[in-house]
Amino acid sequence: xxxxxxxxxxxxxxxxxxxxxxxxxxxEFYSEYVMDADLKTDQEIIQKxxxxxxxxxxxxxxxxxxxxxxxxxxxxxxxxxxxxxxIRMIWLIILALLASPIAIPILIVLALGLFMIxxxxxxxxxMTIIVIVAVAFGGVVSIxxxxxxxxxxxxxxxxxxxxxxxxxxxxxxxxxxxxxxxKVLIEMAANFSKWIYNRFFKSRRQSKEV
Numbered sequence: 001x002x003x004x005x006x007x008x009x010x011x012x013x014x015x016x017x018x019x020x021x022x023x024x025x026x027x028e029f030y031s032e033y034v035m036d037a038d039l040k041t042d043q044e045i046i047q048k049x050x051x052x053x054x055x056x057x058x059x060x061x062x063x064x065x066x067x068x069x070x071x072x073x074x075x076x077x078x079x080x081x082x083x084x085x086x087i088r089m090i091w092l093i094i095l096a097l098l099a100s101p102i103a104i105p106i107l108i109v110l111a112l113g114l115f116m117i118x119x120x121x122x123x124x125x126x127m128t129i130i131v132i133v134a135v136a137f138g139g140v141v142s143i144x145x146x147x148x149x150x151x152x153x154x155x156x157x158x159x160x161x162x163x164x165x166x167x168x169x170x171x172x173x174x175x176x177x178x179x180x181x182x183k184v185l186i187e188m189a190a191n192f193s194k195w196i197y198n199r200f201f202k203s204r205r206q207s208k209e210v
Contacts, residue, residue, distance in 0.1 A: 005031070007042040007052055014056030018063060026059055054099040058201070061096035064089040065194055083183050086190035090118050093193045097200065110196050117189050124185070128178045132171055139167030 008027055015023045030049070039045045049055050068089050071082065097111035146160030 005034075005042070007034075007045045010052035011056055014053055015059065017060055022063065030055070050100070057092070057096040057099040061089070061092040061197060064092045065197070068190065068194075083186045086186045087118065087121070090114060090190055090193045093197045094118070096197065100200075107200060110200075114189075114193050114196070117192075121182070121186055121189060125182055128182060132175050132178065135167050135174075136171040139164040139171065142167060 008031060011030070012023060012027055015026060018026065033049075034045055037048060039048060050058075064085075068085055071085060094111050094114050097107055097114070100107060142160045142164030144164075146157045146162075146164060149160070150157035
């Protein structure tokens, strides 16, 4: 492993999201890469790999994609990774694309497009939760109000209790369906972000190898 490299030290400082073993593997890999490529100064390394921050974002995106793929592979057929993990992966891919040493305009547009998709998904999640909680709360209030007037007007009481039970029942039915739809949307966005990321970075690697 390279010694006294300010580049590697700075790179390590950006990789705190990785485990110690993962960080050590990354630093050893890129230290060997730098030595094999005979890059003697930090400036030469930056010209080849980008700044430590740029490289770290690509590394974190790579590890996030591997984690999602591993989670999908270790679970039952047809299942998906956890939404939280997919959202984190999309965000890391956005950062990696924007941090690319050659952030061409189309790449920036794609990254911003992914950001907008992620923002819409988050807004949909928040609005879904708000609507579900509001309907459930309204149902409970209606039931309580119906019980409160039962002594003065049974028909009115039955009416409000019926509305309340209907609202609660609707919530119990709509909640899992709503969150399933959100999960599918997140999975589609995650797959699209992986496709963009792999297409861009694979094309860059292939162009370097030619």
